[in-house]
Amino acid sequence: MNAATLYQxxxxxxxxxxxxxxxxxxxxxGQLVRTRRExxxxxxxxxxxxxxxxxxxxxxxxxxxxxAGMFVADSFSVFFKSIFYLTTLLTFLLSRRYAxxxxxxxxxxxxxxLFTLSGMMIMASxxxxxxxxxxLELTVLCTYVLTGFLRHERRSNExxxxxxxxxxxxxxxxxxxxxxxxxxxxxxxxxxxxxxxAGDPRDPGLLLAVVFIVAGLVFKVGAVPFHMxxxxxxxxxxxxxxxxxxxGPKAAGFAVILRVFLNPLVAGSDAWIVVAVxxxxxxxxxxxxxxxxxxxxxxxxxxxxxHAGFALFGIVAGGADxxxxxxxxxxxxxxxxxxxxxxxxxxxxGAFSGEIIEDYAGFARSHAVLALLMLLYLFSLAGIxxxxxxxxxxxxxxxxxxxxxxxxxxxxxxLSAVAAYFYIRIVMLIYMREPTRAFEPALxxxxxxxxxxxxxxxxxxxxFPAWFLQLAQNAVFGG
Amino acid sequence: xxxxxxxxxVLVPAAGAVVxxxxxxxxxxxxxxxxxxxxxxxxxxAMLSGFDTTTHAMQFAEKYPWVxxxxxxxxxxxxxxxxxxxxxxxxxxxxCVLASWVAIESRVKAFMVSLLAMxxxxxxxxxxxxxxxxxxxxxxxxxxxxxxxxxxxxEGRIYAAxxxxxxxLAGSLLFLVGVIVLYQHGGRxxxxxxxxxxxxxxxxxxxxxFAFLVAFAVKVPxxxxxxxxxxxxxxxPTAGSIILAGVLLKMGAYGFLRFSLPxxxxxxxxxxxxxxxxxxxxxxxxxxxxxxxxxxxxLVAYSSISHMGFVTLGIFALNLRGLQGGILQMxxxxxxxxxxxxxxxxxxxxxxxxxxxxxxxxxxxxxxYTSFLALFTLSSMALPGTNSFVGELLxxxxxxxxxxxxxxxxxxxxxxxxxxxxGMYGKVALGPVSLVTPYKMRDVNAREMAAILPLAAFxxxxxxxxxxxxxxxxASVRHLLVQVNAEGAGR
Numbered sequence: 001m002n003a004a005t006l007y008q009x010x011x012x013x014x015x016x017x018x019x020x021x022x023x024x025x026x027x028x029x030g031q032l033v034r035t036r037r038e039x040x041x042x043x044x045x046x047x048x049x050x051x052x053x054x055x056x057x058x059x060x061x062x063x064x065x066x067x068a069g070m071f072v073a074d075s076f077s078v079f080f081k082s083i084f085y086l087t088t089l090l091t092f093l094l095s096r097r098y099a100x101x102x103x104x105x106x107x108x109x110x111x112x113x114l115f116t117l118s119g120m121m122i123m124a125s126x127x128x129x130x131x132x133x134x135x136l137e138l139t140v141l142c143t144y145v146l147t148g149f150l151r152h153e154r155r156s157n158e159x160x161x162x163x164x165x166x167x168x169x170x171x172x173x174x175x176x177x178x179x180x181x182x183x184x185x186x187x188x189x190x191x192x193x194x195x196x197x198a199g200d201p202r203d204p205g206l207l208l209a210v211v212f213i214v215a216g217l218v219f220k221v222g223a224v225p226f227h228m229x230x231x232x233x234x235x236x237x238x239x240x241x242x243x244x245x246x247x248g249p250k251a252a253g254f255a256v257i258l259r260v261f262l263n264p265l266v267a268g269s270d271a272w273i274v275v276a277v278x279x280x281x282x283x284x285x286x287x288x289x290x291x292x293x294x295x296x297x298x299x300x301x302x303x304x305x306x307h308a309g310f311a312l313f314g315i316v317a318g319g320a321d322x323x324x325x326x327x328x329x330x331x332x333x334x335x336x337x338x339x340x341x342x343x344x345x346x347x348x349x350g351a352f353s354g355e356i357i358e359d360y361a362g363f364a365r366s367h368a369v370l371a372l373l374m375l376l377y378l379f380s381l382a383g384i385x386x387x388x389x390x391x392x393x394x395x396x397x398x399x400x401x402x403x404x405x406x407x408x409x410x411x412x413x414x415l416s417a418v419a420a421y422f423y424i425r426i427v428m429l430i431y432m433r434e435p436t437r438a439f440e441p442a443l444x445x446x447x448x449x450x451x452x453x454x455x456x457x458x459x460x461x462x463x464f465p466a467w468f469l470q471l472a473q474n475a476v477f478g479g
Numbered sequence: 480x481x482x483x484x485x486x487x488x489v490l491v492p493a494a495g496a497v498v499x500x501x502x503x504x505x506x507x508x509x510x511x512x513x514x515x516x517x518x519x520x521x522x523x524x525a526m527l528s529g530f531d532t533t534t535h536a537m538q539f540a541e542k543y544p545w546v547x548x549x550x551x552x553x554x555x556x557x558x559x560x561x562x563x564x565x566x567x568x569x570x571x572x573x574x575c576v577l578a579s580w581v582a583i584e585s586r587v588k589a590f591m592v593s594l595l596a597m598x599x600x601x602x603x604x605x606x607x608x609x610x611x612x613x614x615x616x617x618x619x620x621x622x623x624x625x626x627x628x629x630x631x632x633x634e635g636r637i638y639a640a641x642x643x644x645x646x647x648l649a650g651s652l653l654f655l656v657g658v659i660v661l662y663q664h665g666g667r668x669x670x671x672x673x674x675x676x677x678x679x680x681x682x683x684x685x686x687x688x689f690a691f692l693v694a695f696a697v698k699v700p701x702x703x704x705x706x707x708x709x710x711x712x713x714x715x716p717t718a719g720s721i722i723l724a725g726v727l728l729k730m731g732a733y734g735f736l737r738f739s740l741p742x743x744x745x746x747x748x749x750x751x752x753x754x755x756x757x758x759x760x761x762x763x764x765x766x767x768x769x770x771x772x773x774x775x776x777x778l779v780a781y782s783s784i785s786h787m788g789f790v791t792l793g794i795f796a797l798n799l800r801g802l803q804g805g806i807l808q809m810x811x812x813x814x815x816x817x818x819x820x821x822x823x824x825x826x827x828x829x830x831x832x833x834x835x836x837x838x839x840x841x842x843x844x845x846x847x848y849t850s851f852l853a854l855f856t857l858s859s860m861a862l863p864g865t866n867s868f869v870g871e872l873l874x875x876x877x878x879x880x881x882x883x884x885x886x887x888x889x890x891x892x893x894x895x896x897x898x899x900x901x902g903m904y905g906k907v908a909l910g911p912v913s914l915v916t917p918y919k920m921r922d923v924n925a926r927e928m929a930a931i932l933p934l935a936a937f938x939x940x941x942x943x944x945x946x947x948x949x950x951x952x953x954a955s956v957r958h959l960l961v962q963v964n965a966e967g968a969g970r
Contacts (some may be wrong), residue, residue, distance in 0.1 A: 364589075368589070375622075379622055384618060384621060384622060384648075385614070385615040385618050385619045386615050386619050390615070390618075394655070394659075395549075397655065397656065397659050398549065398659055398662070398663075401656065401659040401660055401662075401663050402663055406656065406660060409656045409659065410653065413652035413653065413656055414649070414652065414653075416652065417645065417649045420645070420648055421645060424625065424641070424644055425641075427625070428629060428640070431626060431629065431630055432629045432636070432640070465546055466544075466545065466546045466547065466548065469546060469548050469549070470548060473548060
């Protein structure tokens with residue numbers, strides 16, 4: 001690699017470099033900042049993310065490959081990186097007060113989030129199984145630590161340990177699949193793999209390799225049968241981290257799955273059958289188990305499993321519409337899920353944990369606006385128009401039906417009717433029960449801003465989806 | 480055509496709902512809501528006065544791009560089939576605001592916002608010329624209705640709200656898949672007129688017919704899927720019941736008229752006997768259930784099932800008289816049953832009981848109330864001179880032409896209607912004064928009269944001179960029959 005290509009590679013990956021460098025500087029800066037002055041860290045992190053966002057969005061439209069074909073900056077990755085920036089920024093805004101309350105507001109918290117961000121960005125841009133692996137590990141290693149950040153809570157520790165062990169197993173499975181692919185094709189580059197296999201794409205060995213890789217990736221998005229960690233980790237982790245993980249790393253996992261599935265090698269095989277089965281079972285499990293949850297975070301964990309199942313239907317559909325539908329789904333999911341988590345985080349105040357669903361009874365009586373926001377997020381998660389959640393599901397269904405998977409579409413809608421039950425149960429609690437306690441939600445301006453942004457996204461994309469649809473479609477066709 | 484009349488009709492209540500959110504005093508909320516519904520009603524009257532009865536084409540049509548990439552447009556229009564319901568919705572909207580004036584004491588603002596949101600969405604359903612827009616309005620209605628039943632309802636309101644929500648959602652979602660299949664076969668557009676024009680193979684028509692049937696049958700409701708209705712009706716506040724009976728139930732029948740018949744003509748003809756059987760079943764079964772009720776609201780709710788059976792019977796008779804009667808009967812049922820629910824609500828506000836056994840001799844206590852109750856009761860049992868007589872006669876004559884046996888069953892249902900309605904009226908209004916209810920009662924006041932009088936006027940107007948109403952529907956129904964028969968005759 002000569003200086004010119006190195007320079008080109010560095011330019012193409014400039015946002016990643018900025019984030020990682022920023023994180024390293026913050027690590028040092030964190031030691032110099034006095035306690036009670038953590039605001040500086042927060043705004044410095046925000047500045048890092050904003051710079052990276054600017055560098056990503058400015059040259060958007062051109063495709064630049066880097067590092068000998070292991071990395072690419074294309075419109076597909078720009079779309080996903082935008083989701084990551086949004087998620088990270090909103091998480092920062094939500095974190096400030098919550099972190100103080102829980103005593104986790106040290107510099108490492110922000111630094112680790114930035115490193116996670118860089119991992120996700122690498123995942124979105126990776127075009128080689130090995131660079132995928134690097135991004136994947138960077139992401140999950142940081143989230144392992146963040147999950148266990150509530151050091152004095154058993155729940156948090158347990159969750160982190162569980163996450164590490166299961167995560168390590170899934171990484172092993174993924175790497176095994178990669179090694180099989182390398183043995184069969186002699187390359188780990190996604191584009192080169194297809195070219196290397198001149199013969200039958202349904203070669204059993206190759207199919208096995210694909211199944212291993214898919215299994216490893218399925219763990220990251222929390223789909224069945226690798227979903228077991230999700231409820232425990234979501235419940236045990238600090239709520240801000242749960243909010244972050246349910247959106248960011250999950251979207252990153254989907255980005256990788258899409259990249260792998262865009263590959264003609266996989267698209268030509270019968271791997272979609274595996275994904276279809278996973279999608280149905282994931283959605284069914286998430287929807288049915290969520291019915292009996294009484295902890296809000298666990299409920300949202302199962303809800304996120306169900307949503308992952310629905311998004312997987314878009315991958316089953318495949319094709320340009322299928323891919324665009326998954327991307328749009330993830331963007332919309334980011335808004336509505338961060339919104340509902342914002343509510344849970346806001347409720348954490350004093351002795352009130354805000355984690356027990358029953359505790360929300362009668363919330364609408366005293367806080368009409370916040371209750372209306374909750375109603376909005378919950379109906380959006382349930383997929384009722386005119387919210388964005390409806391359009392997300394609608395587009396996935398369109399993609400499915402266009403590919404002739406009408407039966408899968410019927411299964412998907414019936415399961416989402418089941419899922420609607422537990423969302424509207426919460427609406428019932430907040431609106432139709434008498435309050436049993438006084439509510440004192442913590443509403444600093446930053447949390448207000450987050451709620452405003454997510455609400456605007458949830459209702460705005462629902463009413464005017466055309467522009468966002470265009471973005472997602474351009475990201476697929478243009479990349 | 481300068482003014483986008485239909486957009487205004489749909490968006491005025493929506494804008495009104497937003498305005499209400501920032502108001503503070505309950506009084507201001509009530510008056511603003513009333514003003515908004517009156518304005519909407521005035522717009523609807525303006526629309527009807529400019530309505531051309533000689534054409535079946537869509538009138539006042541508007542079209543704005545919405546999601547062009549998927550062939551979705553914000554497209555509105557009315558024809559003879561929808562025009563009456565647009566008007567009915569606006570009329571009942573005003574009645575609802577008046578009916579909730581004092582009946583709703585807590586969270587008045589939230590209630591009126593839900594009511595206006597509901598009205599905007601219902602009008603959207605009837606005006607939509609784009610299937611996506613139709614579906615969005617159709618399903619979004621669940622949110623305000625769920626809140627109206629669940630927050631301001633009676634004792635069992637939470638159960639009723641859940642049942643209503645889940646039944647309707649499950650039905651609608653299959654409809655959604657059907658819509659997407661239609662979209663895919665119809666050249667990637669959601670334009671209702673374009674989708675109507677295409678010719679689908681019979682196999683697909685059959686599947687779609689049943690996918691649509693699930694959604695529409697739940698809404699109508701037809702007999703096997705009617706069980707949400709008594710719960711929802713009984714628990715809902717008065718305004719909720721009026722909306723449910725007056726407008727929501729019409730949407731199922733409207734769906735048949737707008738989608739099933741013209742888009743799936745072969746399947747509609749093929750399965751018409753099945754639909755006639757289900758309708759006749761609903762007429763008789765609903766009537767029998769109503770006969771056994773002691774709760775006033777339940778009685779009216781079950782009578783709705785029976786009466787909506789007449790509507791679907793008329794529609795699937797697939798002849799001119801049946802269809803015209805069915806549509807007119809939809810309008811009549813909205814007026815009459817809306818009024819009956821209003822009356823149950825009025826007396827409940829005074830006595831706090833709905834049990835028929837608790838009442839007696841109301842004629843002596845509240846003569847004006849009872850006289851109007853008599854009018855609407857007689858209208859509900861289709862006495863000549865009232866609106867339902869015209870509609871039911873047309874339906875029966877159409878029904879007999881289509882199928883003798885089901886026509887006969889419908890007549891039996893009409894007899895049952897006379898039995899339970901007269902029985903109810905006799906117990907409530909006549910005889911000695913009941914000791915359970917308060918001895919002194921306030922009769923109808925001016926506000927209540929303002930809600931009752933327009934409904935009473937329509938009962939008599941349609942009953943004595945139905946021509947203008949039939950004229951509105953005539954051209955569109957004839958066109959619809961041509962569509963069904965031209966393509967459906969092959970089967």
